Amino acid sequence: MNEGMSVIDVTGLTKHYGEVRAVRGIDFTVEEGEVFGFLGPNGAGKTTTIRTMLGLLNPTAGRATVLGADSTDEPAMIEAKRSIGYLPANPAFDDGATGREILDLHGSIKGEQRREELLELFEPPLDREVRDYSSGNRQKLGVVQAFMHDPELVIMDEPTSGLDPLMQQRFNEFVRAEREQGVTVFFSSHVLSEVRRVCDRVAILRDGELVTTEAIESLLDRSGKFVRARIAGHVESDAFNGDTVHGFERTLIEDRAEELLAATDFESDADVVTEVRFTYTGDINDLVTDLASYSFVDLDVEEAPLEEVFMRFYGPGEPSERTARGQNGDAAPAGGDGNA
Amino acid sequence: MLELARYEARRRLRGTVYLTVALTLLAGMYIATFPSLATDVDLDQFIDQMPEVFRELFNIATMNTIEGFLSAELYSIGWVLLLGLYVAYSAATLIASDIDRERMDILLSLPMSRARVLGEKFLALLVPIVVVNAVLPLVIYVGTIVIGYPIDPVNLAVVHLLAIPYLLACGGIGLVLSVVTSRSTIAQRGALVAIFGLFLFESLTVIADYEQLGAIAPMRYFDATAVLVDGSYDWAGGAILLGGTVLLVGASMLYFRRRDID
Numbered sequence: 001m002n003e004g005m006s007v008i009d010v011t012g013l014t015k016h017y018g019e020v021r022a023v024r025g026i027d028f029t030v031e032e033g034e035v036f037g038f039l040g041p042n043g044a045g046k047t048t049t050i051r052t053m054l055g056l057l058n059p060t061a062g063r064a065t066v067l068g069a070d071s072t073d074e075p076a077m078i079e080a081k082r083s084i085g086y087l088p089a090n091p092a093f094d095d096g097a098t099g100r101e102i103l104d105l106h107g108s109i110k111g112e113q114r115r116e117e118l119l120e121l122f123e124p125p126l127d128r129e130v131r132d133y134s135s136g137n138r139q140k141l142g143v144v145q146a147f148m149h150d151p152e153l154v155i156m157d158e159p160t161s162g163l164d165p166l167m168q169q170r171f172n173e174f175v176r177a178e179r180e181q182g183v184t185v186f187f188s189s190h191v192l193s194e195v196r197r198v199c200d201r202v203a204i205l206r207d208g209e210l211v212t213t214e215a216i217e218s219l220l221d222r223s224g225k226f227v228r229a230r231i232a233g234h235v236e237s238d239a240f241n242g243d244t245v246h247g248f249e250r251t252l253i254e255d256r257a258e259e260l261l262a263a264t265d266f267e268s269d270a271d272v273v274t275e276v277r278f279t280y281t282g283d284i285n286d287l288v289t290d291l292a293s294y295s296f297v298d299l300d301v302e303e304a305p306l307e308e309v310f311m312r313f314y315g316p317g318e319p320s321e322r323t324a325r326g327q328n329g330d331a332a333p334a335g336g337d338g339n340a
Numbered sequence: 341m342l343e344l345a346r347y348e349a350r351r352r353l354r355g356t357v358y359l360t361v362a363l364t365l366l367a368g369m370y371i372a373t374f375p376s377l378a379t380d381v382d383l384d385q386f387i388d389q390m391p392e393v394f395r396e397l398f399n400i401a402t403m404n405t406i407e408g409f410l411s412a413e414l415y416s417i418g419w420v421l422l423l424g425l426y427v428a429y430s431a432a433t434l435i436a437s438d439i440d441r442e443r444m445d446i447l448l449s450l451p452m453s454r455a456r457v458l459g460e461k462f463l464a465l466l467v468p469i470v471v472v473n474a475v476l477p478l479v480i481y482v483g484t485i486v487i488g489y490p491i492d493p494v495n496l497a498v499v500h501l502l503a504i505p506y507l508l509a510c511g512g513i514g515l516v517l518s519v520v521t522s523r524s525t526i527a528q529r530g531a532l533v534a535i536f537g538l539f540l541f542e543s544l545t546v547i548a549d550y551e552q553l554g555a556i557a558p559m560r561y562f563d564a565t566a567v568l569v570d571g572s573y574d575w576a577g578g579a580i581l582l583g584g585t586v587l588l589v590g591a592s593m594l595y596f597r598r599r600d601i602d
Binding site: 079 | 600
């Protein structure tokens, strides 16, 4: 790779499937040593972009280079692939082969300098046939094969989707350590909390178009917190308002109030519990001050779902659908991320 | 080099053992029934009453000798049709099923060309083809000695040698179907229809006096009856089959190189 050239350079990339325009004129670059998040709801075109970058799909227009190799130039791509690791969205292997046989094959073709070290971190059952693997084990085998040849660039499509929370955490630590070693990491996700933990910059894709590319901090500053509180007593409908409160909803719970209150330790003679839900985009300290005047039965403060962030900052795509998905938690942070 | 071919070859070993055992049983069954047929019935009288289409389909010259009997029964059905179907079906899964089951993404992340991936996968088909054609002549030779109707070992070896390019050509047909579709079930069914269709077509063109049309069918160039009954070896036919295989594999490589994996 030439000095000063971006590790990934995507220019005007467009991919149509017949009438369907999956990706439309995308531009972005990824620099050496960056952890770059490629964020967007399911169906936004993330996988199409990644598979075009890797030469699995031919671009309809525009171009993509990885480690200086044009994705449509096969000899250049073969050379580049010696230094690229790839983990697809649903890593699939020959059912009848064992994990060991698959790693042996990959090792014999692309190298396996880091195989043993990776197998200590992620432990797929090597002597079992892949047909008996859980999706988590398949994902672990995928991670090992993606990093085993000590690549300069690793491209991953929804890498933590099949992993349990503990393994997700181990994976995040692993990616951070890789960045320290100078590895460039590009990965896609539909979960904001996942990319915020490890990424330097993110690109946001929606309906096949790039909405923005920015540093993760500035995105997080604007994304806000989703607050859901059950408060002892009656709360007025204008109790939380102002520019920093969005989508305020209030429900009075009267029939089960006694039961709910009994489940807490503090004394209260309230005969009603008020549930409030809103997204908060102001200073988190102001939020704590505002909340301090209430007595709580329950309080959740978590990262706003990606869909809500999109809707608020980049305008509604198809409003009804997006609201519904935001509400029923389809795109909400996966469990375990409820950081107050 | 050939790391993928070796991996694929190892994965074909178990299936190859099953296939060899099944064909050994089939051959043994035919060989074991021959003595009683040869003494009790004049099969050629029976053949004369058959419609021409059957004689042409199964390449029947005579059934009163072990050579004619095996050609008509074991080779025309077991090799030309069943093994041809097996190899074409296997080849049809080579690319399409990896795309269909989303395995191709990781396979193509390896630093090797698509042409090489395809070539090495195809090469691994030689495992069942070669093993079957190395083991079965021994089985058949010993079997015919046991029943007291020994077959000429040189002719037998030549039949199995010429079967290899024939089966490779069937594989080439399956391979083409495997790269033009991403649905393995379509490729597999297409391969079965193609081989069975060509098998019928080749015989019908002979009967209908449009013999030159049947020249596109690989069955035209592999004639076990001619080798075993007449001792005439069609080396040119073998060369045509190999040439056809090269063309089919080359065309598959060209197409596979350019296509979207979706």
